[in-house]
Amino acid sequence: DESQPLRPVEKRITNNLVLKKLRVAFQLKDVDMHEIFQQAGFPVSKPELSALFRQPDHKNYRACGDQLLRNFLKGLTLRVRGA
Structure with missing residues (x-):
């Protein structure tokens, strides 16, 4: 939305940010x-x-x-690749 101010750029990548980006990338x-x-x-x-x-x-x-992130990646791998 152009009317909203820009968010500051994240300087440090956290596990929360990785989880959020994976959620968006896989449309979960x-x-x-x-x-x-x-x-x-x-x-x-x-x-x-x-x-x-x-x-x-x-x-x-x-x-x-x-x-938490490791278990999410494990479950995501099982979901995408199959058992």
Whole structure:
């Protein structure tokens, strides 16, 4: 939207940013992401998942850890390549 001010460029790539970019690249909805985590054997609740995509200064923001991202990539691989 051109009427909105430009967002500042991220200087450091975080796990949250990687997760967000993967969600956009694969056009994943919340339901799809829950299925991916489920396939990896790492269930994530809805509030926990939404906290990962909040702005870092939000009070309910949660940093995405390495284990969470690793399990998401594992589940995504199973989904794309098959079992």
